[in-house]
Amino acid sequence: MKVLEVNVEILVCARRVPDTSENEIELNSAGNDIERDDLVYSINEPDNYAVEEALQLVARTGGKVTVVTVGGEDDEEILRREMAMGANHGVLISDEAFNGSDSRGISTILKAFVQRGKYDLILTGVQAEDGGAQIGGMLAALLDYPFASLVNSIEVLDGRKLRISREIEGGNKEISEIDLPCVLSIQTGINEPRYVGMKGIRAVASLPIPIFGASDLGVDPTVAGEAAAKVKRVGYFIPSLGKGAEILHGTREENIEKVLELIAAKGGLR
């Protein structure tokens, strides 16, 4: 079903995060982080949409998909999952010197990796579930690539161009053309990511995942890692459970009226 033979080389930057739907987030005793002992981790969900989009794209045009993450050896797990989805390569960037990097540090590391390869298109998820939607924009700026955020459709055009759309308020779309190479941050809902089960992950279990360190990438530890971080986490706040529920005691009709009123008051109805 290839319609265009243009061979797009895609890099997806992904990240492993605590799975919000399968954890109960509690504050640690020091109060500066969450309790991480019983947590289960998975790929940051928006990144999963980015990988799926990359896979659908190369299925139409030809090309290869590489998934990269900056982290530790535990993070290899998400690379395997994305390779089981169909990504051609997984790359782990890991170095003790990188620990404690802020978003600019991570972007600097990723920039060094991008420059080692030849990627036409770099995708990130719209944001990390435990992060701040910063990497895409910073990486583009550092690379001096064009950048579009909140992208919810991609079409490959002739002449190294993409037609993309961006979600704007109220379900409208703004349609733009963007030159390759570029960086896009992918909105969730752009596609329906395929399922990956244990079988798929087992099938890629023995594929090699190269690890790049600071020296491999030529990243000076002074530009990444804790020392270089200008943004530092100092605390963590978890709201206490409030009495959020209001129980309506009227007849069914009265309750329906009341519910409509409440939704309208919160801006849910126009």
Next chain:
Amino acid sequence: MVGIQSTAQVTSWLDAGRGLFLSIHVLGIGCFGYIVAKRLTPLIRGQRDLRFDQPLTRLGKVLKYWLGQWKHPRYRVAGTMHMLIFAGFLVLAIRAFSVLIVGVSQNFVMPGLSGRAGPIYNTITDYAATIVFLCMVFAVIRRLGFRPARYDVPARYGKAHTADAIFLLALIAILMVADSLFAAAKATAQAQQGQLAEALAAFSLPWFLQRALLSTSLPALGKLYFGAYLLHEVTFYFLLCYRPFGIQFHVETSLFNIYFAKPDREILKPVRWGVSDEHLDQVKSFGVKTFEDFTWKHMLDFYSCADCGRCSDNCPANAVGRPLSPRFIGIKARDYAFQHYPMFGHAGNGSRLIGKIYSEDEIWSCTTCGACEEECPLLVEHIDKIVDLRRGMIDDGNVPQSLQKPLKALENRGNPYGKMEKKKADWTKPENFQQTCKVRILNGNNGAELLYFVDSITSFDDRLQSIGRVTAKILNYVGENFGILGAAEQDSGHEVRRFGEETLFMALREHNIASIQASGVRRIVTADPHAYNALKHDYQNIPPVEHISQLIAREVKAGNLRFNPVENNGRVYTYHDPCYLGRHNQIYDDPRDVLDAIPGLKRVEMSRSRDRSFCCGGGGLMLFYEPKEDQRMGVKRVQMAAEAGANVIVTACPFCMVNIEDAIKVSGLEGKMTAIDLTELVDQQMAREGQKVA
């Protein structure tokens, strides 16, 4: 030998056609052989299916379901007709073959029918032909006049099959007429020549035809005799060669389909026959993706379907307007096979079935309730095919988003809700419960005899934790030395497997088997029929498992459990059979016996009960699936209870409870109808110490 000599002249009428008849024989048999060989091609290309074991069990099935037509009386009119036609065909088979041979060898008499048995057999066949003929007439009238709804073909599945059905019925009717005319012309001619004519059975079709022919001249009779023979032979071979193109192929295939049917219906088909679980990693592709991924037996199922519509008539998914009709799972596959394995030319390359002949929603719509299989007279295996198609979709990553979350949570946390393992036993924590009933978490050193396997929904759902607590109270009451696995218990994986995620199921099963073995118990009980079915049929090397209703029934019978009379006389109870307790495990009576042991409890049956129970909407992962439907299954079920005059629905499954309670709310029957689990009712009515028992 007297008979043969006396009919010498009559039989010589066929002499002139001997060459013609012989060539029709050769042509007919040749064509049939060719067609069957072509039809067998996909079966040879299909997957392995080990069905050559247990010959005695299989012969038993043949006697019961083929010769005995066991399922047919479930549909009174159609079933009776079918049994008559089937019996007629069996009787007529010998006559049909001897008539065919007579065309080329006039003096042929079927061995065994030369003596006295001959006339007796002929009398029986005269009547058999008459009955079959009348059945055909009636069937045509029924198809055209009464049009039972289950024969309808919804527009999305193509054109109506009525014309084809009537054409086939007509061909059989013609065959019967030709056969009778042949006998009548012969008998009339013999009578006219003053020969000893064989008496035709009074008021049979040949007998009436003989009356009509009385004044026909001898030469005309000769032509009629010849013509009837030719018509019979041509119709016979036409039917033989035409049947493999439609619904009547079951005439040939049914015997084999039933012989090769699964001896134990509850054992789900393995991913690949002949590949053990340990070697499953080497299987590249799971499930059915292309037609050739079906096993040869499943292909035989497609050929054997008689299009009777009973499966879909009983399918709850079909009843609520989901895009699934089990009948067309088979019909569409058969049409695909006919198209891609043509009579002439090469077989097509296998393309993906999902998106071509099946839709994703169609395959996810099935609750695996088993109503279709319960009904099928030909023992077609629907569930295995659905599961195999789902395995294929899972393998391709083609899974609805609504199911991906719970599947991933099962992988990470061992339950579909993504709850933390350490909270698995939280249902035992409420203070007022803990004081009266201590539930131990087994570690292998408690010396417990019985394991209560709770499973995910009862452990984590706020409403259903009550079933867990009353189950523990009942076990406590009857003096069982029991405990639970707590955090070491993961989801039984029952729906995980039935939704096609075999690898994940195997991981859950492996974990649970190890936990159960480590607990050191000798028996297992569960209040969840899905867990019961999984532990009983999907697990190996664990102690025997019971459903709580079996245990309660036994304790009631032994006199260890006695009930206070029900106080509210306005209550009318009805028992809803959970699919995985009833249809899949034939536990129909134990729950009813328990209910009937409660003094003063008034119980009615719904019209759909026991093996015709109507699925509540499905359990396990089905709770997460968002089907396209006009109505909820549960709502239909609640209406059935109301029609039966009940206002309390008793069930014995946590999933039924969820679905039925929701359905009561949705259908606005809150306050008028309630649902209660059998365990909750038992707990409510148990005569506690110090209480008086009536």
